[in-house]
Amino acid sequence: MLLDDVVTTATAVTATRSRLAKVDALAALLRRLEPGDVAPAVGFLIGRPRQGRVGVGWRSIGAITGDPAAEPTLTVARLDAFxxxxLTTTGAGSDAVRSADLAGLMSKATAGEQDFITRVLLGEVRTGALDGVLTDAIAAASGHPVATIRRAVMLSGDLGGTARLALTEGEAALAAVGLVVGRPVLPMLAATAATPTAALTTTGKASVEYKLDGARIQVHRSGETVRVFTRSLAEVTERLPDVVAAVRALPVRDVILDGETLALDEAGAPRPFQQTMSRFGTLADSAMAQETVLTPWFFDVLHVDGRDLLDEPLSVRIAELDRIAPDLRVPGVITDDAATAERVSTEAFAAGQEGVVVKVVDSLYAAGRRGSSWIKVKPVHTYDLVVLACEWGSGRRQGWLSNLHLGALDADGAFGEPGGYVMVGKTFKGLTDKLLTWQTERFQEIEVRRTAQTVFVEPRVVVEIAIDGVQTSSRYPGGVALRFARVKRYREDKRPEDADTIGTLRGLLRN
Structure with a gap:
């Protein structure tokens, strides 16, 4: 199939907000794909090609010159082979070879294909065709039950491979996809609620568990072989020997565990989140690995010694987890009492954790965030900060000022001039096309200087930012950085001197 067909479909999907229209467009494309093109095309559409990241950045793409092709000739297979x-071009002289290969491919691409290929390479595909929409499209194109396809995707962790099975081998092949110890499973996710009481109103009797301030892990053990995977199913076994050792000590032969891992201080409280995450990029024999021990905590078990537990209710899975790993189970209680749920939430916050997750006690394990079987409750903080600068966007946002530099008011001059502003982070999350257009015009009106990438502005504009918390930082002079910052709205009703202070944000560290 021509790559242009995929690009045309992606454009149509991006242009509509209708889920049904997205599904129809994707299903029509899937029906026309050759068997060998199915998995690659699905990977392109969701921005996750089967090869993963291949080490091409904006610098390599920006160095390419020449006009785009007038007519589409590139195929899905050619981009996949490229x-x-x-991935296999390495060693001395490989950069020149890779650049020449990229230039050759782009010279055969139309303008629309060049843009699409760029976004695939940079992981910036934004079609709105998320996994759930494509799963529905696979069902529509193949005629097989969507529940069967969802289960195959969950157990294989491979949407493209599942699409190929559905379209070429049929329902029996999908049903034959089973849980395999050593092959990661797509994780079950949680909806959100404002309070434990509100969550319990939805779930009824539930397991109310601490939501740890750690990193999601899935651990598979077969005999003495232990493998550790991240939330995105990347393997990190060699980075986490302390997790491997803890699971090898359990009284089982085969097991699949779902949980989190985090670094604890001497009092048993969680260390800053970035210390936990730094271990995921650190070799096991490094000094940091020796200094920062990661403790695993588990909240679910999917398989034990030949017995699959996916289709058992949560109460059964919890009982099995208590049997095999009581000392590593995430704290929690089973209750239908709102006061009890609120008490557990208070205890979780007091222990330095993020909040709680409220889980229907008879729920089965299912990948993704469907329904309200699991509901997380954690505080979302909003603060009014001042825009100090803005970086030019790339990919789809090229030509717009996108990434905001955010500053908190330094009223007392603890980190500079009294009444000045201290940078505490950046974000481009939450910006609509309308806001991008507005801020591109506005910030150039109040520009004070610029570099090739950044426009620095007078500290006039106040923006309301939602964050999950803060963390210590040596990068910023105030010693604090925002966690998971996203734009809520611009506050044209507020003056810069009304912004929240660096002291307020630093106070979150103590809390």
Whole structure:
């Protein structure tokens, strides 16, 4: 199939807000794909090609010159083969070879294909065709039950491979996809609620568990072989020997565990989140690995010694987890009492954790965030900060000022001039096309200087930012950085001197 067909479909999907229209467009494309093109095309559409990241950045793409092709000739197979070559082209002189190969591919691409290929390479595909929409499209194109397809995707962790099975081998092949110890499973996710009481109103009797301030892990053990995967199913076994050792000590032969891992201080409280995450990029024999021990905590078990537990109610899975790993189970209680749920939430916050997750006690394990079987409750903080600068966007946002530099008011001059502003982070999350257009015009009106990438502005504009918390930072002079910052709205009703202070944000560290 021509790559242009995929690009045209992606454009149509981006242009509509209708889920049904998205599904129809994607299903029509899937029906026309050759068997060998199915998995690659699905990977392109969701921005996750089967090869993963192949080491091409904006610098490499920006160095390419020449006009785009007038007519589409590139195929899905050619782009897929090109990504394979990028992965295997290594060693002396490989950069020049990769650049030449990329330039050759782009010279055969139309303008629309060039933009699409760029976004695939940079992981910036934004079609709105998320996994759930494509799962529905696979069901529509193949005629097989969507529940069967969802289960195959969950157990294989491979949406493209599941699409190929559905379209070429049929329902029996999908049903044959089973849980395999050593092959990661797509994780079950949680909806959100404002309070434990509100969550319990939805769930009824539930397991109310601490939501740890750690990193999601899935651990598979087969005999003495232990493998550890992240939330995105990347393997990190060699980085987490302390997790491996803890699971090897359990009284089981085969097991699949779902949980989190985090670094604890001497009092048993969680260390800053970035210390936990730093271990995921650190070799096991490094000094940091020796200094920062990661403790695993588990809230679910999917398989034990030949017995699959996916289709058992949560109460059964919890009982099994208590049997095999009582000392590593995430704290929690089973209750239908709102006061009890609120008490557990208070205890979780007091222990330095993020909040609680409220889980229907008879719920089965299902990948993704469907329904309200699991509901997380954690505080979302909003603060009014001042825009100090803005970086030019890339990919789809090229030509717009996008990434905001955010500052908190330094009223007392603890970190500079009294009444000045201290940078505490950046974000481009939450910005609509309308806001991008507005801020691109506005910030150039109040520009004080610029570099090739950044426009620095007078500290006039106040923006309301939602964050999950803060963390210590040596990068910013105030010693604090925002966690998971996203734009809520611009506050044209507020003056810069009304912004929240650096002291307020630093106070979150103590809390």
């Amino acid at each position: 990504l394979d070559r990028l």
